[in-house]
Amino acid sequence: EPEVxxxxxxxxxxxxxxxxxxxxxxxxxxxFYWYRQILGQKVEFLVSFxxxxxxxxxxxxxxxxxxxxxxxxxxxxxxxxxxxxDSAMYFCASSGQSLRGQFFGPGTRLTVL
Amino acid sequence: AQSVTQLGSHVSVSEGALVLLRCNYSxxxxxxxxxxxxxxxxxxxxxLKYTTGATLVKGINGFEAEFKKSxxxxxxxxxxxxxxxAAEYFCAVSDSTDLQAGTAxxxxxxxxxxxxx
Numbered sequence: 001e002p003e004v005x006x007x008x009x010x011x012x013x014x015x016x017x018x019x020x021x022x023x024x025x026x027x028x029x030x031x032f033y034w035y036r037q038i039l040g041q042k043v044e045f046l047v048s049f050x051x052x053x054x055x056x057x058x059x060x061x062x063x064x065x066x067x068x069x070x071x072x073x074x075x076x077x078x079x080x081x082x083x084x085x086d087s088a089m090y091f092c093a094s095s096g097q098s099l100r101g102q103f104f105g106p107g108t109r110l111t112v113l
Numbered sequence: 114a115q116s117v118t119q120l121g122s123h124v125s126v127s128e129g130a131l132v133l134l135r136c137n138y139s140x141x142x143x144x145x146x147x148x149x150x151x152x153x154x155x156x157x158x159x160x161l162k163y164t165t166g167a168t169l170v171k172g173i174n175g176f177e178a179e180f181k182k183s184x185x186x187x188x189x190x191x192x193x194x195x196x197x198x199a200a201e202y203f204c205a206v207s208d209s210t211d212l213q214a215g216t217a218x219x220x221x222x223x224x225x226x227x228x229x230x
Contacts, residue, residue, distance in 0.1 A: 035220075056216065
């Protein structure tokens, strides 16, 4: 069964550095999402992406975040200047045209030191 | 604004016992409701969903949930727990009428289910 993949599984970075988290959505899906989960807290929506543009974003998704679909398969989340509070598990998801729901990847654990 | 409350961050049951994981939501429009499961070191897997129609929905692995509008609840149940059911379970709501439009899911904090032999 097709699945969403994410790389890397764990990223450690220094505060102030830029990180790029990568996702490969399910191939025939058109809608892409990023969520994050800070340890012990809720899974929170960051952004959704459709037709090469952001369709919805939360107040968490400020100017230090950006998303891109650089080619036909990858979907990336960039954090320009990481902060300690960006440490979290970041989940990518994708969905298609039907009401089958969003399919999630295994997540990337980001640790900012 | 919509929100989800999962009562009980940790539920422990014996193998073969009934599983009941509670979820209450608030939404200003008829909600779409979801349960996801996360096994260790894996992503969130959709267990079941309610969009419209029958209020009792069946999902994978023997789980089911009932949408009760009057109680604003969507509790997850399984008649007989297996050891393999041990995982974290998340309830989520989307109150958009158009699930195709990149609508955000609003998640609860999750409930960890432990199953003992």
